Amino acid sequence: MRDHESYFAPTEIYHPAVNLGRWRHALDSVSQAVEARAIALLIRRPGEASKDLQMLNSTCLKFVRSPWGVYYDLRLSRLQNPDWEFLSKQPTHQPTLDTLIGPPPAVLGKRADYAFLRKRLKIGTRLGVKLNSDKVWFDAMSIAFTESASHVPWSAIEETKFLLPHLSKDVEKGRTFVQLKSRYSAVLTALNRVKVGLAIALPSGDIIVENDETKRILA
Structure with missing residues (x-):
């Protein structure tokens, strides 16, 4: 992680509070700071009829707009629901490796959604984190690293912890601004x-x- 990126990311993070269209730029800066390949921010609204919002970095956004992304959304994305549910029960601002979700790493790696994203996006290990402790809203972030990364670098975890308070504030301010x-x-x-x-x-x-x-x- 380079010093200028750690200062650049927080300034980018606060733009989406007043403009949701800036989330891609903010998450791109976060992915650069933690040297990740893909980042997805989930904003789950209250109410059964409400649709989840997902803010994505450029890599994810390009993927979801492709035919492969449409296929993944329709066929495989629901396999991640237990992962988000697991994160919802974790303490806030505590980066959690996907290997702690439940299934052994070997089993998790063969799960259909994991195998598909590894093939199409070269994604391997992931890191998940809950952004707030709100009893109504649920906000969480998934950070994916390249397939070649056998483990999440400690520096990436520390940098993620540094950025999390900024991300949490931005999401909350964004709701107020709306x-x-x-x-x-x-x-x-x-x-x-x-x-x-x-x-x-x-x-x-x-x-x-x-x-x-x-x-x-x-x-």
Whole structure:
């Protein structure tokens, strides 16, 4: 792990709090810092009808958009459910090797999803971690290393521990920001309906926020 990467990753991590589209860049910086091949962040929403969110680094994102990724999602991804369930019962911010999930390493390595990802993504050993202790939400991260890595380097585990508090805060701040953004949009929509314009401008005169009614008035 190189020094500049350990400083670069946290700065990238906080961008997704206000822009979910930045998660790929943040996870790319994390994968560089811990020298991992693939990273998947699972955000499990409350409610049976809610769909899980998965934020992925570039390697994973490219894979899930391919025909092989579609096949994996439809046929094999459910095999990971016990792994996430295992992580949900672990202490927060405690990196856990996949060999501790339950099945012996030899058996786990032959599991259909493991064998498929090893063939298509050259993924071998994995590290999992729960990000928070929230009783409602469940957030966890899976970090996968290359097939050639016989074990997870100790430096990678230490660097992961360093980055985990930042990741946890970012996920929590992101949830708060989504709620604030929803309320903000509702206010602007209500003002549009009663024909009231609202604008926020900088001292320079540049308008940084304006609703549709303001745009109509200024036009």
